[in-house]
Amino acid sequence: MTQLQNVSIIKKANIYFDGKVTSRTVLFPDGTKKTLGIMLPGEYEFSTDLKEEMDILAGKLDYKLTGQDWKTIEGSGVFYVPANETFQLKVHTTTDYCCSYLNE
Template identity: 50%
Template sequence: MSEFTNVTVVKKANVFFGGNVVSRTVIFEDGTKKTLGFIQPGEYTFNTAAAEVMEILSGEMEVSIQGQAEKLIIKGEGVFDVPENSSFTMNVTAHADYICSFAK
């Protein structure tokens, strides 16, 4: 799917790590939420309350997910799940475009 229809977009941006990670929240008719964002190269650790699915649309990175021994290497597109009440670290080496989907 290359676009979302019938959604509400929150105007205020989500800005993290001094502006190196920026996203916008999209709310669907059924109440589910996603963020659409862009990440500059660097290393970033995120803490999760709810489970998340990270869909990388472009970029290059190494991802470490709390509790998982193996690191994920993503070049181009990729998807990974993050459990609730967890964290993950992204070491981004090329600008990344992403969609984060949150569990209801």
């Protein structure tokens, strides 16, 4: 799916890490949401509330989920983070992503 259709988007950006990580929030008619974001090179730690699907659209990064080894995505790939967990990222090149927040 190259477009998110029939959605609303919050104009104001979400800005983290002094602008090195930014995203826009997209709201769907069924009440779910996604964020479309950009991460510049750097090391970051994030925490989840809901389960998250991190769909990497372009870029190169390493990610580490709690209790697991570091893994690498280059170009595109998907990983899932459980609810209420912390995960670490080492972003090597400008990375474009779509994060889905999953109620389950």
